Amino acid sequence: xxxxxxxxxxxxxxxxxxxxxxxxLTYRCNERCVHCYLDHEDHGEMNTxxxxxxxxxxxxxxxxxxxxxxxxxxxxxxxxxxLEHARALMFSVKLKTNAILIRExxxxxxxxxxxxxxxxxxxxxxxxxxxxxxxxxxxxERSLHAIRFLKTFGxxxxxxxxxxxxxxxxxxxxxxxxxxLDCYVTIDPTITPMMDGNREVLDLNISHAQxxxxxxxxxxxxxVDEFCAIPAAPDADMLDSLPCSAGHTxxxxxxxxxxxxxxxxPLATGNVREKKFLDIWxxxxxxxxxxxxxxxxxxxxxxxxxxxxxxxCPGLAYMxxxxxxPSTQDCEKSLVRTGVLSENLKARRNxxxxxxxxxxxxxxAMAYPGSQQPL
Amino acid sequence: MEAASQKRYVARSTQIAARAVxxxxxxxxxxxxxxxxxxxxxxxxxxxxxxxTPLDEIVDQxxxxxxxxxxxxxxxxxxxxxxxxxxxxxxxxxDQPISxxxxxxxxxx
Numbered sequence: 175x176x177x178x179x180x181x182x183x184x185x186x187x188x189x190x191x192x193x194x195x196x197x198x199l200t201y202r203c204n205e206r207c208v209h210c211y212l213d214h215e216d217h218g219e220m221n222t223x224x225x226x227x228x229x230x231x232x233x234x235x236x237x238x239x240x241x242x243x244x245x246x247x248x249x250x251x252x253x254x255x256x257l258e259h260a261r262a263l264m265f266s267v268k269l270k271t272n273a274i275l276i277r278e279x280x281x282x283x284x285x286x287x288x289x290x291x292x293x294x295x296x297x298x299x300x301x302x303x304x305x306x307x308x309x310x311x312x313x314x315e316r317s318l319h320a321i322r323f324l325k326t327f328g329x330x331x332x333x334x335x336x337x338x339x340x341x342x343x344x345x346x347x348x349x350x351x352x353x354x355l356d357c358y359v360t361i362d363p364t365i366t367p368m369m370d371g372n373r374e375v376l377d378l379n380i381s382h383a384q385x386x387x388x389x390x391x392x393x394x395x396x397x398v399d400e401f402c403a404i405p406a407a408p409d410a411d412m413l414d415s416l417p418c419s420a421g422h423t424x425x426x427x428x429x430x431x432x433x434x435x436x437x438x439x440p441l442a443t444g445n446v447r448e449k450k451f452l453d454i455w456x457x458x459x460x461x462x463x464x465x466x467x468x469x470x471x472x473x474x475x476x477x478x479x480x481x482x483x484x485x486x487c488p489g490l491a492y493m494x495x496x497x498x499x500p501s502t503q504d505c506e507k508s509l510v511r512t513g514v515l516s517e518n519l520k521a522r523r524n525x526x527x528x529x530x531x532x533x534x535x536x537x538x539a540m541a542y543p544g545s546q547q548p549l
Numbered sequence: 550m551e552a553a554s555q556k557r558y559v560a561r562s563t564q565i566a567a568r569a570v571x572x573x574x575x576x577x578x579x580x581x582x583x584x585x586x587x588x589x590x591x592x593x594x595x596x597x598x599x600x601x602t603p604l605d606e607i608v609d610q611x612x613x614x615x616x617x618x619x620x621x622x623x624x625x626x627x628x629x630x631x632x633x634x635x636x637x638x639x640x641x642x643x644d645q646p647i648s649x650x651x652x653x654x655x656x657x658x
Binding site: 176178179181182185186188189191193233236237238261264265266267288289290291330 | 563564565566567568569570571573575577579582584585586
């Protein structure tokens with residue numbers, strides 16, 4: 175992070191300014207990715223005027239970084255009207271898209287509107303893998319065409335490579351593709367639960383051994399010894415610090431106008447159809463509860479030796495049942511990274527597992543499934 | 550005629566993002582994502598850079614009237630600021646009024 179960015183972030187934190195907001199314009203999508211956390215039905219999206227008014231309110235609240243995402247943003251027929259308004263309000267706009275609806279005309283318009291960057295999901299350099307994940311034949315080819323159009327117009331394109339069991343062996347191929355197309359590539363090895371709490375998609379997460387390979391790849395992490403080092407024990411300053419920017423300088427707004435601390439933190443704090451964005455941001459009891467939490471308040475985590483480098487996500491912890499608790503997915507990542515069990519994992523390993531060690535008299539049917547109950 | 554030719558007009562580029570954060574302007578160039586911050590005086594000039602008001606009038610109305618500074622010093626500092634920001638593509642500078650699309654304004658009939 176640049177010194178100016180750090181300074182502005184600190185100023186925004188001090189002044190209570192939501193510097194960064196992700197606004198999902200729709201959950202509708204033209205792909206059906208196997209790992210997606212969203213329900214793609216339209217349950218009452220904000221209309222054009224509601225979104226334009228929200229953008230006015232967010233600009234007045236001091237929002238500077240605006241990420242327009244979805245669903246697929248170009249599924250909205252008013253997408254360019256929204257983007258044009260956002261740029262007229264001088265937001266720094268980042269788009270997240272699968273890009274399959276972006277052709278030369280759309281790329282030229284995005285360029286003319288001064289978009290900062292476009293993040294495009296690419297799962298593999300091989301069509302048979304990428305298209306199997308999106309469930310749309312030809313989707314890789316179309317996304318790559320779009321990237322080429324965007325690059326022709328000099329735009330900054332970021333390839334987002336989410337890793338799962340289907341494409342773990344293709345991340346080097348995607349990185350090579352990124353180099354060929356002059357795109358920055360981000361790698362995300364975490365599949366998160368669906369927004370409704372359904373955790374079945376977590377089965378798609380890569381194995382510990384595969385994660386370990388990623389964490390020991392200098393091309394991905396830089397200095398492996400430094401990256402995987404056991405962090406210094408938490409001190410008072412660290413325990414006084416904040417878990418992340420969610421609710422402090424960052425927020426998320428759903429297509430239905432619901433405001434959350436982050437896209438990955440489904441704690442409802444208010445709806446912009448009922449209250450002004452800034453009022454929700456400033457006065458929502460839920461948002462203020464999130465803001466009240468320091469690392470020292472975290473159960474288990476505040477005592478954990480991995481705290482200094484752990485990527486604990488408060489939203490994943492919340493989805494696990496306690497926003498002050500651990501996020502087990504991040505505990506597992508820390509274990510792979512440092513080789514040290516987190517306090518949470520230690521507690522889980524020491525905890526008797528109900529059912530397996532209870533001793534009680536068994537009926538013949540229980541002891542020998544399929545057998546008949548004695549008469 | 551000669552005086553008019555010395556007028557300089559400044560307009561904000563359409564390829565930037567900007568927001569006031571606690572009295573200071575935060576500006577990002579879409580071209581290379583470089584981030585800039587302007588202090589209170591520079592922010593006053595930036596906000597008044599509408600493409601139609603000459604720079605000396607901007608300095609007179611928005612700097613000299615609001616801050617304790619000599620006009621010649623203020624104009625010189627403003628010229629330096631404009632040179633710096635235009636070198637990064639954040640401001641457009643012209644000896645004619647500039648339209649919102651970034652080019653010289655069309656004459657109204």
